[in-house]
Amino acid sequence: MDQLTRHFYRLLIGLACVSMVAAFVIVILGILARQVTFIDIQGLDAYAGYAIAATLFFALPTALMHGDHIRVTLVLDRLGSRARAVFEWGGLIVALGLSVYLAWFAVRAVWLSYTTHDISPGADATPLWIPQLSMAIGCVAFALAFLDAIVARLRGREWFVAGPGSVAE
Numbered sequence: 001m002d003q004l005t006r007h008f009y010r011l012l013i014g015l016a017c018v019s020m021v022a023a024f025v026i027v028i029l030g031i032l033a034r035q036v037t038f039i040d041i042q043g044l045d046a047y048a049g050y051a052i053a054a055t056l057f058f059a060l061p062t063a064l065m066h067g068d069h070i071r072v073t074l075v076l077d078r079l080g081s082r083a084r085a086v087f088e089w090g091g092l093i094v095a096l097g098l099s100v101y102l103a104w105f106a107v108r109a110v111w112l113s114y115t116t117h118d119i120s121p122g123a124d125a126t127p128l129w130i131p132q133l134s135m136a137i138g139c140v141a142f143a144l145a146f147l148d149a150i151v152a153r154l155r156g157r158e159w160f161v162a163g164p165g166s167v168a169e
Contacts, residue, residue: 005148009061012141016058019134023051043124050131057138061145066161092150099143106132106139 030044063069076084112118114129152159 002148002152005144008141009065009145012058012138013062015134016055016062019051019054019058023048023055026051043120043122043126046120046122046124046126050126050134053131054134054138057135058141060138060142064142064145064149065159089153092146092153096143096146096150099139099146103136103139103143106136110136 026044026048029041030048033039033041033044076087079087110129110132113127113132118128120126120128120131149159
């Protein structure tokens with residue numbers, strides 16, 4: 001199961017990279033379109049926003065795994081090993097609960113937009129469930145990452161990857 005989730009996180013970070021390049025291309029295209037005044041491409045700002053949001057949500061699990069989110073190590077490093085373990089378990093459980101709650105509402109928003117045929121209020125008139133899908137997938141993967149971290153802790157393994165600039169935990 002661990003390898004399957006790692007491959008899923010790699011797929012999502014690849015999609016985040018593609019989304020980031022897409023955002024860059026869309027922004028450059030918008031700049032060029034404004035410079036050449038006879039070209040008017042409607043909805044570029046909305047598409048750039050969708051691509052940036054997709055980048056952020058797709059990158060959530062990998063960023064968590066590598067400790068790139070805000071971590072409360074300032075407090076944890078000053079605790080004893082027993083108190084630190086209690087706080088880490090509590091943090092993982094609360095984070096799992098909050099991320100599941102967020103994922104539930106993200107998936108619900110996609111479904112609601114799909115069933116009501118909601119479209120973007122911008123010039124692009126895109127069905128909103130399409131860009132919201134990246135948010136929902138990212139939120140579900142984020143919740144899965146917390147569950148994965150808890151299962152790894154239960155098995156006695158470290159789930160978080162120590163980066164080159166981080167202190168070994």
